[in-house]
Amino acid sequence: MNYKRSKYFSTSTNRKIKYSFLNNNNQIVVVFFHGFMSDMIGAKPVAVESFCKKKKIDFLKFEYSGHGKSFGRFIEGNISNWTNDAKQIIKAKINKNKKLIFVGSSMGSWIALNLFISFKKQIIGFLGISSAPEFLEQLMWKKFSKKIKKTIMTKKFYEFKLGNFTYPLTKQLIMDGRKNRVLSKKKINIKIPITLFHGMNDEIVPLRFSRKILKICKKAKKKLIRIKNGDHSLSRNSDLKKICAELNNILIQNI
Secondary structure, eight states, X not given: OEEXXXXXXXXXXXXXXXXXXXXXXXXXXXXXXXXXXXXXXXXXXXXXXXXXXXXXXXXXXXXXXXXXXXXXXXXXXOHHHHHHHHHHHHHHHSOTTSEEEEEEETHHHHHHHHTTTTTTTTEEEEEEESOOTTHIIIIIGXXXXXXXXXXXXXXXXXXEEETTEEEEEEHHHHHHXXXXXXXXXXXXXXXXXXXXXXXXXXXXXXXXXXXXXXXXXXXXXXXXXXXXXXXXXXXXXXXXXXXXXXXXXXXXXXX
8 A cells, every 4th residue: 555645736837735645556536625724634534534544445635725734825715726726636646547536525515516527537426515615605795794895895805704713705716706606507417426414503504505516416316414413514423424434335336
C-alpha cells in the first residue's frame, strides 16, 4: 500500500492545494469534498478515510484554495475556482480508467454536482451530507436585508455572522455563485446510486435542498436518509457509522 499524506498539488493557475491520497491500487476511488470554510481533517473525511483504509479502497481528499492549509486567500475564492481546484487534482491524481464515488459535505455536494458532467463516465455513486447547492443565493443573499446587500455591492465585502461562525462574504463570491446554478437544471441524467443524509435539526441548510437534488437526478437510484436529532455537521459517532454503512452499500452495488 502506498500512502501519501499532506502533499501539495499546483493547479494551472499556480494555486497550491493541500491533499492526501490513499493508494491501495484499487479500481474504485472515493473522493471527499469538504464544506464552506472547512478542511480535510474534520471528523467526516477522517471517518471516510478510515473506512477506505479498512476496505482497501483508494481515497482522495483535498482542501480548496484559501481553505485549511492550501495556499491563497479565502476572500479571493469562489465556487468556480474551488470546482476547478477539485477537477484538476482529480484528473491529475486519478487514472481516467478508475471508478469514482463522490462524497460531498454541505458546499462540497455543490462542488461535486458541478463535476458530474466532467466525470460522468467514471462516477459510480454519490453520497451527500447536509448538501447545500446554491446556498449563497438561497440561504444568504435572498435573506439579507437591503442594508446588508448594499454593503456587499458597494464595499464588496461583508462579515456575515451565523451562530458561532463568521463568514467573510464578497460581492464576487455571490455573483459567481449565480453562474454555478445546479438546482435549476431540468435533470442530471446519470444512472448511479445517490444517497443523501440530512439532519432533522439542521439549522443551517433546510431538508428541501436534499430533496431538490434528488428531484433533478431523474434516473438515479435515489435514497434520502433523515437523521433524527442530527444537526448540520452530522459528525457524531452514530452519524459517521451510518454514513460509512451507506458508503459500503454503494460499494456493494458496484462489485
